[in-house]
Amino acid sequence: xxxxxxxxxxxxxxxxxxxxxxxxxxxxxxxxxxxxxxxxxxxxxxxxxxxxxxxxxxxxxxxxxxxxxxxxxxxxxxxxxxxxxxxxxxxxxxxxxxxxxxxxxxxxxxxxxx
Amino acid sequence: xxxxxxxxxxxxxxxxxxxxxxxxxxxxxxxxxxxxxxxxxxxxxxxxxxxxxxxxxxxxxxxxxxxxxxxxxxxxxxxxxxxxxxxxxxxxxxxxxxxxxxxxxxxxxxx
Numbered sequence: 001x002x003x004x005x006x007x008x009x010x011x012x013x014x015x016x017x018x019x020x021x022x023x024x025x026x027x028x029x030x031x032x033x034x035x036x037x038x039x040x041x042x043x044x045x046x047x048x049x050x051x052x053x054x055x056x057x058x059x060x061x062x063x064x065x066x067x068x069x070x071x072x073x074x075x076x077x078x079x080x081x082x083x084x085x086x087x088x089x090x091x092x093x094x095x096x097x098x099x100x101x102x103x104x105x106x107x108x109x110x111x112x113x114x
Numbered sequence: 115x116x117x118x119x120x121x122x123x124x125x126x127x128x129x130x131x132x133x134x135x136x137x138x139x140x141x142x143x144x145x146x147x148x149x150x151x152x153x154x155x156x157x158x159x160x161x162x163x164x165x166x167x168x169x170x171x172x173x174x175x176x177x178x179x180x181x182x183x184x185x186x187x188x189x190x191x192x193x194x195x196x197x198x199x200x201x202x203x204x205x206x207x208x209x210x211x212x213x214x215x216x217x218x219x220x221x222x223x224x225x
Contacts, residue, residue: 031211042202042215058212101211
């Protein structure tokens with residue numbers, strides 16, 4: 001079974017703090033993704049990575065950065081947390097290739113910024 | 115026009131009912147179609163995966179794709195309270211790794 005784990009299930013931070021969210025997958029997937037999910041807005045892609053040290057902006061990258069130093073690990077960084085970044089953050093991974101776009105998700109991190 | 119449209123519901127049905135969940139899309143390049151189930155406060159889990167048009171069955175679940183109408187469906191037979199969740203459709207053209215998701219339909223199956 002594919003397993004995607006996220007470092008925290010619940011996180012509470014203060015405005016202006018630097019926040020690190022970590023994701024690890026154990027299936028040797030090339031692609032990894034960070035989404036946020038908000039009521040009424042659905043899943044929105046923040047960043048994705050198709051290889052180690054490679055990254056591409058998704059639909060809403062402002063206020064976020066990412067790091068992928070190892071194939072199995074993809075980190076999302078909130079440089080200076082703001083209250084509008086309170087959300088559910090979901091990490092996903094997938095194999096590379098035209099018929100293997102299926103993404104496997106982690107359990108999510110519910111971040112609250114006070 | 116949004117790329118993927120999905121009725122958010124909520125949809126409430128009695129136990130044992132047949133449930134029909136649907137998405138429409140506008141991008142004719144989409145050829146890979148998925149349904150995810152997401153329980154409250156959990157991550158989405160893959161339920162069904164289909165390629166191009168046609169039907170796929172897995173137990174009580176059937177996924178249908180009609181590319182000519184740009185319409186996909188998920189049918190749940192003999193629905194159970196444990197099926198209560200948000201169902202997300204997702205699709206891709208297979209060339210840029212990314213999936214396009216619907217916003218999800220909240221389903222409640224009442225005992």
